[in-house]
Amino acid sequence: MNRVLSAAAFGCAGLLASSLPARAHVVAGARVFPVTLTLDDPGVSDEVSIPALTYARDGADGGTGPTHEYDLGFEYDKTITPTTALILNDGGDVFQTNGSRTRTGLENLVVTGKWQVCTSAAHEFVVSLGISREIGGTGTSSTGADAHGSTTPSLYAGKGLGDLPIGLLRPFAVTGELSYTIADKGLKTLPAAQGGTGDGIAGAFNDGSNNAWFGGASFQYSIPYLQSQVRDVGLPSVIGSLVPVVEVNWSSPASAPSAQGTRWTVAPGLIYLAQWGEIGVEALIPANKAAGSTVGAVALLHLFLDDLFPHGIGRPIVQ
Amino acid sequence: MTSRSIAVVLGCAILALVPDTAALAHAFLRNAIPAVGSTIRQTPADVTLAFSESVEPAFSTITVTNAQGVRVDRGVLHRGVDDARLAIGVTPLPPGRYVVDWHALSTDTHRTQGRFSFTIVP
DSSP: OOHHHHHHHHHHHHHHHOOSSOOSEETTTTTEOOSSSSOOOOOOOEEEEEEEEEEEEEGTTSSSSSSEEEEEEEEEEEEETTTTEEEEEEEEEEEETTTSOOOOEOOOEEEEEEEEEETTTTTTTTEOOOOOOEEETSSSSTTTTTTTOEEEEEEEEEEEEEESOOGGGGGGEEEEEEEEEEEEEEEBOOGGOOOOOOOOOOSBSSSSSSOEEEEEEEEEEEHHHHHIIOOOOOOOOOOOGEEEEEEEEEEESSSSSSSSSOEEEOOOOOOOEEESSEEEEEEEOOOOOOOOSSEEEEEEEEEEEEHHHHTTTTSSOOO | OOHHHHHHHHHHHHHHHOOSSSSSSOEEEEEEEEEOOOOOOOOOOEEEEEEOOOOOOGGOEEEEETTTTTOOOEEEEEEEESEEEEEEOOOOOSEOOOEEEEEEEBTTOEEEEEEEEEEEOO
């Protein structure tokens, strides 16, 4: 880590130490669902990720060489009404392969409309629906951005266990996401004479994509909830602001031909909730052969605009 | 400076501009007297809740009920020693388990709520 990064890290640490142990973000009754790192949270709010930094090395990303991949993801969520939001996602990729030139590029822009359909305060329950549109050709093709877009309807849900008579287990919560991506241009096998992209496997394919399923779940234990709803055990504010979390997700092609199999990833980590936002860090552990063989990592710095600017950009456009 | 360095510095710069102790948004319970989930021996004069943000007493509520669901608070909510604290008096309480339900409206109109219990033993 160079000196600039070190100074920045110390600065962040200082801000962390001085912060109040408050928390956000999707709120259902006494339950606060923090922003998870590998799947979307179950509700809508005004927030921004600056950034989510993901690191993967060769096998963790399904590659064959010693390639280090850094993804710098940005997200901006803007509520239109208290229960609907428009979300913009984009990011940059850096690929460093030993012995080769470093490649950099942008990812395709993704626009999502999300509707928080149901919120039960008494049962700490949230359900949302979303539809995302990946705009093909807005990213850099040499680093993997598709020339063709896709459309992805999604279902999100979150449930806290605080309404159950289970004592110290009440701080547990589960969130989940299920998505189905419909590619604009399907993946097809090309006759050998036409070549195709090859896509790294035997046979040749066009530049289309598979339709695909994505599913994920997070299992989280909220220490803030423990302290404020179940038992104040007198923890220091920094520890009292932590949410240990394990996220599990999978993706699977849903159409033939398929260049890749179903991938499973497990991501254990910690989320620190503050008044202004959260910081999360998780390991990305491949859980099957298709997901690779090396452990990656993801870190998130996320700001809660509705808490920071409740009278400005942090409030819905239409109340 | 690499693009990664720029991103980290930019993120921290934005973070540094953010006020972290001003009166902002959701009011969450920081602590309570009696403490959340605690066991005590004497009836407190008040149940006092300390929030992370300033709250509006006129639009906030605290109720204290016994194991039979009967209210044992005195019904009048008042501000604590600062704008982030609310308190409500309670009648003399016999040994038993009591539940505190609260709804808070922060000064910027975010609503939060919660529930906890405490126990009085002889």
